[in-house]
Amino acid sequence: MSINYEYYKIFYYAAKYKNFTQAASALGSSQPNVTRIMKLLETELNCKLFVREPRGIELTDEGKRLYAHVKAAVIRLEHVQEELSVRMPGTGTAVIGATETALHLFLLDALHEFKEAYPKIRIKIQNHTTPEILKNLAFGRLDFAVLTTPFELQKSFVSSELLTFREILVTGTRYANLAEGTWQIEQLKDYPWVGLSKETATYEHYKQFFSERQIEMEPDMEAMTSDLLIPLIRNNFGIGFVPEMLAHPLLQRQILVHVPLACDLPERKICLVFDKDRARNPVSVELQKYLKKYILYTDKR
Template identity: 45%
Template sequence: MNVNFEYYKIFYYVAKYGSFTKAARALGSTQPNVTRAMNCLEQQLHNTLFIRTNRGIQLTPEGEQLYTHVSVAMAQLFIAEEELSDSASLTHGSVTIGATETALNIFLLCKLKAFRTAYPGIRLKIYNYSSPQAIAAVKSGKIDFAVLSTPVPAELPLHLTPLQSFREILIGGPSFSALSEKELCFSDLKKYPFICLGRETATFQFYNQLFLSQELELIPDTEAATTDQILPLVKNNLGLAFLPEPMALESLAKQEVLQIAISEKLPLRHICLVHDHQHPLNSGARELKKIILGERMD
């Protein structure tokens, strides 16, 4: 049955107010238009829905049955409209993003704090991903976007926006204090236990390429699952490791770890935002993206 759904909306207001005139006023229409629409609805449903009286209208049993279902549907539509209105006004809603520990620690945390202060009603869900996992999640639409550390294996239609550069330093625990007075080269690292992220990460691939450029093979003695695990491992003298300098500064100041000079200059790495132009963002995600990109908030 191909019934004009606008008729159901008009029927809802007529039944609610018990009057064509009051329904027309609520709808911003006219009484003749409302009457005409209800006549059409009755004809299409092959049922009499109203009994017209001098005091207004009264629902027939068929009209009561229809109103039971239409009122439920209208209530759900009103709720949906309110939720969308709240989302557009940034009083409610949610944003889902992916982030590596490096990106979270040296860049993203302050941006999230600014967003939370500006929009306390928006819920945040942050997935702790490696770069390959985050790329897959952006492609599938599971997350709105990702903030990652390079290298990032992103291809069209994904778009990569650099946000901040950083350099990594070589650090060791107290047991390796004698090395702080030396300058090591990549080949020297083979003489000491070495800590690195797992082989499935983009960071491992980054260092693997560096080692290969020196005709060396990267074989870590300890593989960490996350960047956050590396510093405790170094502090406890399990080996040497490369770590983003901002993440090591506090421990360096406390002399819990020491920096070791290395002759080869490490390439700069970058924090970047990865998103899919084909994946529309809700209003909350758009505002967080603006803050991350350093754009002025509306």
């Protein structure tokens, strides 16, 4: 039998995502092309590999057997390719996804030092919300991601904690009186609040926080990215939660005012995430090691 290995590569992604459109996106192809090639493969093998369901596609028994073998072969080939494609130290490209919070808390500083040490390595940064970054990682558009909790991972993703941080409640000078005393969160519900939009992990984080206290809370002013929070708060649009490390210099200059709370805010984490089922770019592997060492030998933790 003459084997077209490209067909099996496309089958692997179609079976992995159980969706021809997502497979096409991961492959940089089109949905009609993926559909056409899967029909050709079924014709060549003389069996049906997929059945259509309301929410996508499912593998037949024959499809499941084929996927088990193809998955193992693809992973082995990608690992061999990784070993053979290792470049000379100091060259290559890494594509990473990062949240605004991760960038400002440590990643920009860490990448600056990395570029000083390895000036010929190219780094491409995609800055999105946590859900969007995870989607791009699943589609193979990123080598790895640096994310802010909370998030949910698919089975093939591996996560390791880089650092923890806490947020504090702050306001602009208009509500400077809130610096006096210690407040129950319920006492502040009638003040205007500034927060991130529903598409972000931070929104879900604080939705849960308020829900546990039986408080219904929606921001009066929503920002799409966390780098807009502090400008909105310092310009007196309301009160809001920001990372303590970012607020500290503005508190010292009395541009922001700390609002003391009677309860502790939940700790949050910044994590490094990659897909173990994909071949790992040697340059990105070295960058991941560097980031972990950077955290270990600085006071960022």
